[in-house]
Amino acid sequence: MRILHTADWHLGKTLEGRSRFSEQEQFIDELVTIVEKERVDAVLIAGDAFDSVNPPALAEQLFYESLARLSDYGKRPVIVIAGNHDHPDRLSAAATLAAKHSITLLGLPTTDVQAIYVPSCDETLMLAALPYPSESRLAELLSSENDERLLRERYDEKVRGIFAMMNESFRHDTVNVAMSHLYVAGGATSDSERPIEMGGAYTVSPESFPSQAQYVALGHLHRPQYVKHAAMPARYSGSPLAYSFSEVGYSKSVTIVDVRPKEQAIISEIPLSCGRPLVKWKATEGIAQVYRWIEEGKDRNAWIDLEIDVEHSLPIEEIHRLRKLYDGFVNIRPNYLTKEEIKTEARSNVPIETLFERFYERQTGGAKPTAELVQLFLELLVDEDEDGDEE
Structure with missing residues (x-):
């Protein structure tokens, strides 16, 4: 199975009031070309499709048009999770209609594992998808005390517990992948990421990933990077465009994951040329x-x-x-x-x-x-x- 992993599109985002819409359109065109040229079997979008919970209409239109093109109008599975910038209910509002076109839209965290049949390779993708797990979206108060260390421990325990339950659904005859939008301790940040952790409290350790996952697709950090000390390949695909001057010199890319059941995933990058540097x-x-x-x-x-x-x-x-x-x-x-x-x-x-x-x-x-x-x-x-x- 060949999977394309991307994240942090931030459709609708501007640069000090200057529109980036035409650059975002260029990115979608380039992404569709890559998906077709590389014969991608499934597409994972790991959160922050939009830049705000109330995106402009043009951004929403571009998003849904891009999903239709990426799915080849129902022939290729596309799975999207909500990031901290996305409104979870708004993102998943069209889930029923989208599902008829092989598009899965997930807004709120659950322990459900998505079993997705991928026809182009005749394999099943078991996806442990965890949309942005904030306290409010988890509907759970993790700590009533103003103790950053305790909150960090409770948050990490909660995420680890969710992934552990998901891990039980992985099978030996399927491709097993985890996807989430969160901050893993040790990741390199930039100014364009609105922090999803308060003083470092909302972070998780690499040990919290599901142990049987063959790959972990992550969103939130805009610099493409691997997660250190993870037991399996775990990676932030990064944003497709540079969204702040702290990202000067970052090379932008999408991630390609080649993986078979019971085998180690092979990871590669495809650089992007879209957008103004x-x-x-x-x-x-x-x-x-x-x-x-x-x-x-x-x-x-x-x-x-x-x-x-x-x-x-x-x-x-x-x-x-x-x-x-x-x-x-x-x-x-x-x-x-x-x-x-x-x-x-x-x-x-x-x-x-x-x-x-x-x-x-x-x-x-x-x-x-x-x-x-x-x-x-x-x-x-x-x-x-x-x-x-x-x-």
Whole structure:
């Protein structure tokens, strides 16, 4: 059986108010192409299909259209669980209708194991699917005491108990997989994940996974990564797009799982090319350096977090001009250099004439000083040093 594991689509999410909808559409197109090209037998979506419990209509429309395409209109099983961003009841509202098209929508945690026949490989997938297990969704108060350590222990025990009951349904003649949306201790996070744990309390240990699972498909963390110390391959597929500048440099992908009954799963990644990358610009030479980068076409298709070193305030007209020249600027932050920083820079190994040229460019909006002007500056500097020595 060949399974594709993805998660954290966050349909409807914006970047500082900028729409990512066209990028999300690109992702769905790329995902459908991968599923068809790789001859995927079943698709697992491990939570956070949406970015909010009340997603915009366009996001919902894209979601249901994507499920229809991924299932090949009923020929390929697709299983979706609710994440912490999804409304569990809203996600599962269409479950009865979706089931007729081989689509399983699971909103609230249960101990039921999904037995899913996969016709393309003539195998049965036993899926221990656990949607986001918060206290409210579990309908259980885990601890009445304000003790983080105790709450963490109770939460881990609860999740472990659920998986243990599910584990009893696994069989030797089926493909046995677990899927959940939660935070496993030790995972690498980013700023775009709204924490599902309070101070680290809502975490589980890798030992809590069902022991007979051949693979554990996880959602919530946006960086693709394996879970350390798990007894079986356990993995976060990561988000398909970078959703915060803390994710700069992350390579995005989907996970492919090849597995047969009673055999070890073989895991591989397929990189994604959709969406605009997120990059950070640090203009240490001032505004002139930014204009030079724009003229060169640097990171032309990216969303940019820009920081500019300046000695004086950056006029709002200048910021508007930058945004008009390039629509990719998300943040434009002036970094005001203090006198001490300027002195420190001057004491560095950068030649003094180079520092003067940078200063001149910043003050004039990009003009280059003439050789005569640079020479005059150096002569004045020498004269000042000599006057200082006389004192």
